Amino acid sequence: MSFDLQVAGRVAIITGGSVGIGKATALRLAQEGATVVIAARSKDALEAAAAEIRSKTGGTVVGITADTSSKESVNALVAETVQRFGAVHILVNCAAAPGGLVRNNIEEAEEEALAADLNTKLIGYFRTCKACVPHMRTAGWGRIINVGGLTARSTEALSGLRNTALVHLTKTLSDQLGPFGITVNIVHPGVTWTEHVESWFQEMADREGISLEAFTKREASDPAAIRRPLRAEEVADPIVFLASGLASGITGESIAVDGGLSRAVFL
Known part of the structure; x- marks a missing residue:
């Protein structure tokens, strides 16, 4: 049995798309017929990842250099995507330092590192959402999937506060954007x-x-x-489902994809 995920012809932007979960998500979306734009800071890594995905799928996959810590860079990424492909339907936010930059005790924690974590991930995700939402509203259809982390639900690292804040951002945007056919969800990967x-x-x-x-x-x-x-594709598959036409009834959710690493009960 096969499912049509109803993403063929959709235009997707994936930040942090040159490696890891972002790259695996780009591959899956391209396999389903979406036009995929992967974004990261390294031009060489982007070009290599885009070429690899194109060779495996025959799909339209391009790399655009972008830095989510810069409003101007994010706006340029979205503007170039719309100029080339006419729309943005799917946004997967995956650009961040995995695990965070502040994993030590408060006495050794650096304010600058925490600010960098928040600027790149929390505010960076905010920037990409803000830039993409007008185009999704115009299309009357949109999917935003934020890649968070299990530290949102634990006291393992001070950098985890960025992921907790992302849950709030996700839920708030889901309320604001639901009337326009746009869903917003967050996925928390385990050790991948x-x-x-x-x-x-x-x-x-x-x-x-x-x-x-x-x-x-x-x-x-x-x-x-x-x-x-976990393997990267095991996280990518739920992300792609949330980006699909089949997930139209799921929004504002915070979903762990962790192989059973967390033991807490959430209702």
Whole structure:
């Protein structure tokens, strides 16, 4: 049995789209027939990712350099997308430092690092939403999916406050935009095996003098119900569903895609 996700012909912007979850989401959307714009700061990484996805899907996939910490850069990204493709229907916000920049105690925490976290992720997502929403309203159809993080629901890191604030932004926008056919949801990934996470885990394992495999087992596999880290495509699939025409009744939701890592009960 196959499902038509009703995204063929839609135009999608994915920030942080050159690596990890963003890139996996871009691949899935391109496979479903969407026109995909991936955005990131590195031109070389963008061009390589876009070329790879085009070769695998035969779809229309382009990279546009953008920095979500800059209002001018975000506005230019959206303007170029509309100029080239005539619309923006889907926005996936994924541009951020995974895990956050402030993961130590308050005594060692740096104000500048926290401000950078908030500017790139929380306010960055706000900027992209603000720039895309007028075009979605014109189309009478839109999907916004924010990629948050499990630290929104825990006290693991001070940087988690950016994700908690994103839940509020998501719910508020869902109320504001629902009458115009625009849904807004947030997905919280668990430990997802991306280029960044592998490098990060290796660094911490080296610091402890243990193998990457032992560190990953202790920190990611054993605590999860599925006993392993997630693959990027396992997070991308729910994102693509939320971006689809089949998810028109889901909005304002905060959804963990974590392999059973979190144990709290949410009603």
